[in-house]
Structure formats: C-alpha cells, structure tokens
Amino acid sequence: MIRTLLASLIALICAVAPLTAAEGSPAAAALAEADRLVAVYNPDLLARVPGEKKPLTAIENPFMGEPASDVAAKVRETTWLSSLVFLPFLILPQVLLLYVIFKFRDRKDGRRPATFTGNHTLEIIWTAIPCVALLLVAVPVWKLAWWMELPPVERATDGMRVEVIGRQYMWDYKYLKLGGSDDRDGEKPVEVISNSALVPAPLVLVKDRVVSLDMTSTDVNHAWWIPAFGVKQDAMAGRHTYAWFKPTKTGFYKGQCAELCGEGHGIMLISAVVVEAEQFRSEWLPLKRQESEVNGVISALRPAQPDAAAVTAAVKAFLAKGDTPERRTALHFWVANHFAVAGRNRSGLTRDQFASHASTWRGAVAAAAL
Ligand SMILES: [Cu+2]
Structure with missing residues (x-):
C-alpha cells in the first residue's frame, strides 16, 4: 500500500517537475542562453511577442x-x-x-545705380x-x-x-x-x-x-x-x-x-x-548548422492551432538525436525565430488565435524539452 502511494507520488512529481523547472536547471539555462543569442543576433525577433511591445x-x-x-x-x-x-x-x-x-537699396534720394560690364x-x-x-x-x-x-x-x-x-x-x-x-x-x-x-x-x-x-x-x-x-x-x-x-x-x-x-x-x-571571430566560430556556426534539424519541430508548430502532442513528439525526436545544452539552446533559438516571424506574418490569424498559438508552442516546447 505504502509502496503504491510512494510510486504515485514520484510519478506525480515527475509529471509536474518539468513545468516548475527551477532556475539553474539545464532547461532554464538553455532558454536563457537562447534569449541572449536572440538579443545578439536578431533583437527584432523580440519586437512583436504579445505582451512585449518593443519597437523594431x-x-x-x-x-x-x-x-x-x-x-x-x-x-x-x-x-x-x-x-x-x-x-x-x-x-x-x-x-x-x-x-x-x-x-x-533705393533711399529715395535721387541717386542712380552705376552701370558697368565686365x-x-x-x-x-x-x-x-x-x-x-x-x-x-x-x-x-x-x-x-x-x-x-x-x-x-x-x-x-x-x-x-x-x-x-x-x-x-x-x-x-x-x-x-x-x-x-x-x-x-x-x-x-x-x-x-x-x-x-x-x-x-x-x-x-x-x-x-x-x-x-x-x-x-x-x-x-x-x-x-x-x-x-x-x-x-x-x-x-x-x-x-x-x-x-x-x-x-x-x-x-x-x-x-x-x-x-x-x-x-x-x-x-x-x-x-x-x-x-571566436564568437562566430563557437556560437553562430554551430547554431546555424543545427537549424535544419529543428525543422520537425517547426513543422509541428506551423498550423494556427498546433497539436501539443505532435509538438511534444517532435521535440522529443529532436532531443533523442542528442541532448546537449547546445542543442537545447539551438532548439529554443530557432523556435523563437519561427514564432517571431509567424507573429509578424500572422496572416488570417486574429490576435486571440495568435496568442493561443503562442501559448501552445511555449507550453509544448517547455514541457517536452524540460
Ligand atoms: Cu527591394
């Protein structure tokens, strides 16, 4: 009985833990690093995130x-x-x-202007x-x-x-x-x-x-x-x-x-x-080389109402090929990139639909990547 209770408790903690990831956890570190990279490489990505009214x-x-x-x-x-x-x-x-x-100027005193040429x-x-x-x-x-x-x-x-x-x-x-x-x-x-x-x-x-x-x-x-x-x-x-x-x-x-x-x-x-040069080599090039690998996650996020389970599966598939701090950072960076671009081009989406799209991806990516 006690064993069963303990097992349920552990299962519950495991389920909740990802959503309450403490600061300093690998996930929080990856997110913070992605934010730093966005600020360096494309601060305009932050310009239209709902709730943040930063100008371009x-x-x-x-x-x-x-x-x-x-x-x-x-x-x-x-x-x-x-x-x-x-x-x-x-x-x-x-x-x-x-x-x-x-x-x-004419002072009305009868003086005439001189005339000469050359x-x-x-x-x-x-x-x-x-x-x-x-x-x-x-x-x-x-x-x-x-x-x-x-x-x-x-x-x-x-x-x-x-x-x-x-x-x-x-x-x-x-x-x-x-x-x-x-x-x-x-x-x-x-x-x-x-x-x-x-x-x-x-x-x-x-x-x-x-x-x-x-x-x-x-x-x-x-x-x-x-x-x-x-x-x-x-x-x-x-x-x-x-x-x-x-x-x-x-x-x-x-x-x-x-x-x-x-x-x-x-x-x-x-x-x-x-x-x-050092930053280009150690930061930008690895990020760029991992961009195409994030495509699966981007595809899952593309619909106006993304399926949270599909996003979670795509994130898990990405991390299954290698779960390193760099890959988590790259995942967050390119997803943020897609999200901001979608935000700018939200053709046909109402503000509410867009906000729900945003919360779906944030939730799904956070839950799956943590
Ligand atoms: Cu032009």
Whole structure:
C-alpha cells in the first residue's frame, strides 16, 4: 500500500517537475542562453511577442551614425572634406547678395545705380577658385571610388565571400567562403534564408574580416544598403554586382532596400550582425548548422492551432538525436525565430488565435524539452 502511494507520488512529481523547472536547471539555462543569442543576433525577433511591445530597431542616421567599416569611415571623411570645401561657395554668394540688397537699396534720394560690364580680373579669379576647389575634392573622391571598386587582396586569402540574393521583399545569403580558418573541406555553403521582410534573417559577419558581396536578384531590381557599412549596391536580376568592406565594430546594424522594387519596398529591411571571430566560430556556426534539424519541430508548430502532442513528439525526436545544452539552446533559438516571424506574418490569424498559438508552442516546447 505504502509502496503504491510512494510510486504515485514520484510519478506525480515527475509529471509536474518539468513545468516548475527551477532556475539553474539545464532547461532554464538553455532558454536563457537562447534569449541572449536572440538579443545578439536578431533583437527584432523580440519586437512583436504579445505582451512585449518593443519597437523594431531603427536604421542609424546615415549622416550622423558611427561608421562601422573601413569603407564607411573613408566615405565619411570624404563627405566632410567635400562639404567643407563647397560650403563657402554656398554661403558667400548669399552673404554678398544680402550686403548688396541693404547697402545699395533705393533711399529715395535721387541717386542712380552705376552701370558697368565686365571685369577680367574678377572673372579669372571666380573661375580659377572653383576649379581648384573641384580638383581638391575630385582627387580624393576618385582615389576612394577606385579603392572601393577594387577587390582587396584579403578576399583571395582569408576574406569572407557571400552571395546576396534579393527577392520581393526579402534577402537571402549564401556563404560561398567563410574565411579565416572557418571553412571546412567539402561542406556545403551555409545559407541564410529569410522568411519575413519585417524580421529579416541577419547576415552575420566577422569583425576585421573582409567580406565581399556578390549580389543578384531573382525578380526585380533591388539595392542592398546598410549606412553604417558605407555600402549601397544594386542587386539586379540576371546580373552580378559586387561590393566589399571590412567591418570594424561589433554590433547589430540595420539597412533597407534602396531601390523602389514594388509594393513591399518600404518594409524590405536588412539586418547584419558583426561578431568577433571566436564568437562566430563557437556560437553562430554551430547554431546555424543545427537549424535544419529543428525543422520537425517547426513543422509541428506551423498550423494556427498546433497539436501539443505532435509538438511534444517532435521535440522529443529532436532531443533523442542528442541532448546537449547546445542543442537545447539551438532548439529554443530557432523556435523563437519561427514564432517571431509567424507573429509578424500572422496572416488570417486574429490576435486571440495568435496568442493561443503562442501559448501552445511555449507550453509544448517547455514541457517536452524540460
Ligand atoms: Cu527591394
């Protein structure tokens, strides 16, 4: 009798335990780690979780934001130089005009204006000075344009190479070469596929590693533009265009398609993350390589009213292939990714249906993964 009671008690504790997992448990740790990764790699995923009204991150002011690449820094320097050189030409005529308007105004005292034409010395001066100013700006601008155009030597050695594919209204990336010592022989390229314009899948780059972008489009003309990197390049159907830069600051950067490409042009956002090489290797690549394994769980979550038992079975199947803290983190990260994207695209779902979808997956994933 006592034995039976004890067995029932143990069974009950086991059943309840997953839902009341203490802090510091492997499950809580995996969830916390997934949250940290979301904050680093795509803070916009948190923007539309019901109950959390976080705004999307904004594009930095293209003129005042801090440059985050060598190209952006040089473009900024050149912009300042040309502004300083040309500003006097904008201000001086206005000052002279105001001076003449007030100094020689009609004072009703019968004075007549002087009439004269031509002054060779003055004409030579006001032709020569702008010529010098143009030369002052043209030389550094030409040097910069040439430098931006030429692929750097690092591209061939330890640079990163990414194919950028624009499509109405998202961006996909294919890492043709990871660069550094991150390439593995025979491995198929790492791919980043977007599922939503508003929560774009981020292009993850390595600080101080040159990246060259081979751009194209599958439909109409787009333009890949992230102001912080100083790069704005057309992505055209049937052609390959090219840009490169070296990210110099870690962080999360936003951009926007800069070519009017259709009705969704305004929401065709771009995200990029720059991390240290070590973080890229030990954090992002393993996460990325496990993405496809989470597909079973994502499929179970896809219906508007997911079947909790099916989600639980899919999570168990995922963990049966390997139950490590990294895999649990990856599971939470990619599920959060799917959930946020679904939240943005909740076509046909009412707010209540969406909230119930959210609680179903949270409950199912938590119960199965704990
Ligand atoms: Cu576009």
